[in-house]
Amino acid sequence: MNDQTDQAFGFEGSWREFAPIAFTNLLLTIVTLGVYRFWATTRTRRYLWSRTRFIDERLEWTGTGLELLIGFLIVLVLFGIPFLFLNFGMQAMVLRGQAPLAGALGTLSFAVIFYLAGVARLRMLRYRLSRTWWHGIRGGSNDKGWAYGWSYVWRNIVGWMALGLLIPWSMTSLWNDRWNAMSFGPHRFRAAAMPGQIFRRFLLFYIVPFLLLLLGIYAGVQGAFYEFKPASSDAGGDSSPFPVALLLFFFLIALFFYIVLPLIALAYYAKFFRVAVSSMSLSTLDFQFSARTKDWLKLILGDIALVVLTLGIGLIFLSYRHWKFFIVHLDASGEISLSALTQSSTDAPGQGEGLADAFDIGAI
Numbered sequence: 001m002n003d004q005t006d007q008a009f010g011f012e013g014s015w016r017e018f019a020p021i022a023f024t025n026l027l028l029t030i031v032t033l034g035v036y037r038f039w040a041t042t043r044t045r046r047y048l049w050s051r052t053r054f055i056d057e058r059l060e061w062t063g064t065g066l067e068l069l070i071g072f073l074i075v076l077v078l079f080g081i082p083f084l085f086l087n088f089g090m091q092a093m094v095l096r097g098q099a100p101l102a103g104a105l106g107t108l109s110f111a112v113i114f115y116l117a118g119v120a121r122l123r124m125l126r127y128r129l130s131r132t133w134w135h136g137i138r139g140g141s142n143d144k145g146w147a148y149g150w151s152y153v154w155r156n157i158v159g160w161m162a163l164g165l166l167i168p169w170s171m172t173s174l175w176n177d178r179w180n181a182m183s184f185g186p187h188r189f190r191a192a193a194m195p196g197q198i199f200r201r202f203l204l205f206y207i208v209p210f211l212l213l214l215l216g217i218y219a220g221v222q223g224a225f226y227e228f229k230p231a232s233s234d235a236g237g238d239s240s241p242f243p244v245a246l247l248l249f250f251f252l253i254a255l256f257f258y259i260v261l262p263l264i265a266l267a268y269y270a271k272f273f274r275v276a277v278s279s280m281s282l283s284t285l286d287f288q289f290s291a292r293t294k295d296w297l298k299l300i301l302g303d304i305a306l307v308v309l310t311l312g313i314g315l316i317f318l319s320y321r322h323w324k325f326f327i328v329h330l331d332a333s334g335e336i337s338l339s340a341l342t343q344s345s346t347d348a349p350g351q352g353e354g355l356a357d358a359f360d361i362g363a364i
Contacts, residue, residue: 008332011324012058013051015317021047022316038072039065048323054134055336062138063131071127079116083109111153118152119145122178127349129182135338139184140346151177168195168202168272175276185341187283193276201271205264209257216253266300267293277330284334291329299325 025040042065049061086109093102122145129139152174159170172193179191270293277289303321306314 008055009327009330010053011051011327012053013047013320013324015320017051018047018317018320022320026313026316035069036065038068041065041068044319048320049132052323052327054332057135060133061131062133063127083113114156115149115153118174119149121145121152122148122181123349125178125182129184130344130346130349134184135341136343137185137341138344139182140344141182142346143181148177148181164206166195168198171195171272172198172276176279179280183344183346184282185344190281191276191279193279197275198268198272201268205261205268208264209261212253212256216250263293263297266296270296281334283336285332285336286334288331288333289329290331291325295325295329 021043025036025043028036029040042061042063045061045063049059052059086105090102090105093099093105122141122143126141126143126145129141132139155170155174159166172195175193176191179189182189270291274289274291277287280287299321303314303318306317306321
């Protein structure tokens with residue numbers, strides 16, 4: 001028995017099989033000026049779900065493109081158009097000399113958008129679980145996300161107010177809140193991620209930039225000292241190599257911020273996602289996620305190479321790559337009784353993830 005069948009989760013699709021769907025979606029989206037995007041998303045998910053095996057049965061996606069379109073239109077009417085008029089109104093206030101009032105409205109609108117981003121995260125998960133079927137059983141939640149939106153706001157504020165040191169706490173607690181509100185069939189998910197499990201990895205990302213800042217200040221002081229140092233009376237003497245060393249130092253600083261620091265951030269996120277998923281359970285099932293930093297790095301570098309080498313066309317394969325990555329590294333242990341599974345009694349939302357779509361939330 002190979003590793004794929006040994007795991008509770010398995011992905012049995014191929015990019016060659018997915019390619020006709022991806023290219024057709026791209027063509028129809030262009031021809032319809034973007035309107036077909038909602039049906040393209042549905043076709044993509046229907047394929048990915050149908051090639052995803054959990055134990056003995058493949059998943060089924062039951063959502064429709066019309067649901068996604070309706071969700072988008074609702075968000076456009078209720079939030080998009082009002083915010084557009086508000087933006088024009090703030091510009092008019094500035095021109096009339098009412099800049100403080102415009103600033104207050106801008107701050108308020110940002111706070112509302114931040115709140116709605118939190119609501120969108122929970123409603124997106126709720127919608128996707130309600131449209132995911134396995135053995136005729138679906139998931140979902142009765143939580144509409146409005147209370148979670150407030151939790152999203154204040155937990156993020158607290159996380160950043162403490163000089164950012166409580167960010168691991170805000171991330172894990174929000175993950176737990178989101179998943180503890182979900183269920184599949186008659187069983188509720190349980191998530192118990194702890195910030196202490198990821199705090200050391202976070203400190204590496206947190207402390208190193210401060211150390212580099214101190215080194216940068218030191219180099220700047222040394223550079224200023226060199227600039228104003230009296231010139232040597234020995235005209236034939238060799239010039240000091242300090243400017244070259246200083247340039248090299250700042251080059252290394254830039255290299256660190258653009259390459260090394262993102263790698264440290266990736267290492268932190270890989271640890272967070274592994275801990276968060278592995279803290280979850282559903283009835284007698286315990287979940288595990290095995291992807292480590294090197295696996296995430298291979299995924300990202302592969303994405304970049306695919307997009308660059310195909311002059312952007314490879315973007316249509318990213319959803320396939322990301323879903324396959326997630327499923328290949330996902331596993332579950334424990335026992336599940338099919339006879340004990342009953343249909344979920346949670347409400348099934350009538351429209352798609354319009355808010356999440358508006359804020360571009362959804363990709364892992």
